[in-house]
């Protein structure tokens with residue numbers, strides 16, 4: 001890390017202290033993308049694009065922990081998921097959630113990248129390495145990586161390893177995040193807003209599909225004006241609202257109508273978690289089964305499903321006292337491994353049913 005030329009206090013008159021962080025180029029040269037990992041990233045993007053556009057009749061399954069706080073547990077999960085993904089590859093394109101930045105409703109741990117020590121130490125120089133290294137190791141196991149893009153600087157460190165991105169419910173109305181999406185080299189899912197508005201996701205898709213320009217760190221760490229070409233692969237993700245779900249057939253139909261009326265791509269991804277399961281991890285399996293029923297019934301508008309899943313069901317608080325449970329979420333409660341495998345098999349079976357239904361129609 002080059003320490004000279006970095007101010008130790010914020011220079012803008014704002015409060016706080018500036019801490020030097022390695023440039024994206026430094027981190028990327030320490031943790032390079034190998035040729036074989038680059039192939040996994042590319043194949044994941046290509047498959048996701050084809051599925052979302054309806055050129056490939058499989059379903060995109062974005063599956064994994066709400067957040068990864070323990071790299072060993074994340075990799076153990078990746079190891080198991082890679083096996084299931086390979087077994088179901090004829091029907092599902094499985095992409096693993098490797099969420100390293102967490103948007104919080106009010107307070108809480110903000111993720112491995114900003115706070116790798118989980119202690120409010122905010123060692124971002126370590127965090128960018130931890131995040132990149134984790135993503136490289138997941139992709140190195142043959143699993144394409146999915147993440148939520150939260151800090152506008154993170155893509156300079158990580159985007160080359162990611163095959164699918166999300167703009168979350170709390171940031172989908174933010175111009176910065178829409179600009180970011182317009183320049184990302186991967187399909188990006190726009191979540192409906194946290195209160196349930198689908199319109200804001202459609203607005204975000206429209207904005208991000210066009211060329212934009214914004215300030216961002218370049219590879220050498222100096223700020224550059226990035227001119228984007230617009231992202232043609234943005235799509236909506238239905239994740240439910242504050243007090244009601246939006247995964248039922250009438251919600252899918254109404255979303256597709258709004259997308260078509262706006263001249264936007266009509267493929268829809270549904271998140272079985274968040275507002276769609278009322279944050280009840282046990283209910284996620286039921287929601288996934290109901291989505292599978294719609295797919296098996298011949299609904300071709302549903303192109304993908306998201307699941308929040310980890311090795312152990314539920315969630316835990318890390319209070320520094322108790323022995324942490326290996327493979328259990330410290331943010332949203334997740335479905336456990338066995339339920340995840342059952343849901344993925346149900347979804348794969350539904351895809352086979354949809355193939356038959358569409359051939360017969």
Ligand SMILES: O=C[C@H](O)[C@H](O)COP(=O)(O)O
Pocket residue numbers: 066102103104105106107108274331332
């Ligand atoms: O998916 C993750 C959470 O829903 C999101 O980060 C908000 O979490 P919070 O409401 O616990 O802050």
Ligand SMILES: C=C(OP(=O)(O)O)C(=O)O
Pocket residue numbers: 066099103148167168169170191239271274
């Ligand atoms: C924060 C997340 O989702 P949402 O933006 O839908 O709340 C998430 O998937 O981790």
